Amino acid sequence: MYSISTKHERRLLWLLALTQFTIIMDFMIMMPLGPQIMHTFGITPAAFATAVSAYSWCSGLSGLFAATYIDRFDRRKLLLIVYALFALSNLGCALASSYPLLLAARAFAGITGGVLASVIMAIVSDVIPVQRRGAATGTIMTSFSLAAIAGVPAGVMLGAHFSWAAPFMLLVVLSVLIWFGGARIVPPLAEHLSRRPPPLRQVLPDLGRLLSNPRHLKAFALTFIMMLSHMMVIPFIAPMLVLNHGVPPAHLSWIYMGGGFATFFTSRAIGRLADRYGKHRVFRIIALVSMLPVLFVTHLPDLPFIAVVLFFPFFMVAVSGRIVPMQALLTTVPEPSRRGAFLSANSAIQALGMGCGAWLGGLMLTNTASGQIAGYGTVGWVAVAIAMVGILWVGRVQAAAAKAPPNPATEFHPEPLSEA
Structure with a gap:
């Protein structure tokens, strides 16, 4: 475990959150830009969905491949x-x-996004003690809020006033600024290299063992289940609001901004609750609560626009809130020496689950003769059913040290028994 000052730790966490912010914005901004991109290139919605899915699937595969080499490099240099x-x-x-x-x-x-997500969580796991990792994960998760508050609304406005390419130019500028910040703030993180990595001829067998470890498989299954449920609903909210309820595309900024503003504060609070009351317990409660806003948004009646804006924070808090304790729990699953590889593989599973969720949700939707989207209510019920499977499954996901007596000489400690 690395020893850095509290001030440096805070700066590092916010730097990583900003890095994650650009990754999330890069993924999220494609959805509200869909109509402009389809018009510019003369492509069908199916072709646009392919471009969205290409990001997730390539992110997943790159994250899985990163599991073979991420523990061989200084985390700072790789980042x-x-x-x-x-x-x-x-x-x-x-x-x-x-x-x-x-x-x-x-x-x-x-x-690149798939590898970055793995490196970020590996740095958090290396630097932050397990007792405070839930709060640290909550800080990283504020990147979703920042993307919703500032990133996506700014991208939508730039796209409306200039062109669909303008948000990506903004991302380039932000990434360059954050890169220089990272060069100053992120310390050398090569302590894990003192444990000699296996030769390359053992990499694939090691990856096979990583993926086939029963404890790891249970964690991967939870990740895939929740991302599948998550992305069945999220990508189609904006098209549904525009096509079914007549919300002007430019007004989507207010909806994302309101939801993101709320989660900016609740992500860290949920992380602290997970540290205090147990990651399993908090995950179950929030995942159960999230079912109501999911069903509401997928069966949304005709409401005044202001009512939609006021509802969206509840939806965002509930849906994103269940990811915080899950991510904190997953960092405790691998052995410390395999943490980077495990998180790379888990990032891959997460991205693949997201891609499959969006693909599956799209298969269940159709366009009516009037141009509206049909079948979104069915998507909501299926997403809720899959989330229920995750609630039942999470009890099978346990920390690496859960079966062994505590060893004060190590950096890794078992989770409290109350979380089981």
Whole structure:
């Protein structure tokens, strides 16, 4: 475990949160830009969905591949190199002059984003003691709130006033600024290299053992289940509001901003609750509560726009809130020496689950003769049913030290028995 000052720790966590913010914004901004991109390139909704899915699937595969090498490098150097490539991928998106070039740029963005997500969580796990990891994870999760409060609304406005490429240019500028901040704030993180990594000829067998470990498989299953449920609903909220309820695309900024503003405060509070009362317990409660706003948004009646804006914070808090204790729990599952590889693989499973969720949700939707979206209510019921499976399954996910007596000489401690 690394020893850094409290002030440095706070600066590092917020730097990582800003890095994650650009990754989340890069993924989220595609959805409200959909109509403009389809019009510009003359593509169908199915082709646009392919571009969205390409990001998630490439992110998942790159994260899985990262599990074979992430523990072989200084975390700082790996973060800075991959983040520079991430900035270049967004420049490629902004300059794409055809659909194939855009698709290639989105795939490359997914590749870099998948590795970055793994490195960020590995740094958090290396630097933050397990007793405070829930609060630290909550800080990182504020990136979702920042993306909703500032990133997506800014992107929507830039896209409306300039072109669909403008939000990606903004991401390039932000990434460059954050990169220089990271070069100053992130310390060398190579302590894990003192444990000699296995030779390359053992990498694939080791990856096989990582993926086949029963404890790991249970954690991966939870990740996939919750991301599947999550992304069946999220990508289609904006199209549903525009097509079914006549919300002007420019007004979507207010909805994302309201939801993001609420989660900015609740993510850290939920992380602290997870540390205090147990990650399993808090996850179950929030996941159960989240079912009501999911069903409401997927069966949304005709309401005044202000009512939709006021409802959306409840939806965002509930849906994003269940991810905080889950992520904190997952950092306790692997052995310390395998934490980076495990988190890389878990990031891959998360991205694959997101891609499959959006794909499955899209399969269940149709367009009516009037141009509205049909079948969203069914999507909501299926998403809730899948989330219920996650609530039942989470009890099977246990920390690496849960079966062993505490050893004060190690950096890794078992979770409280009350969480089981």
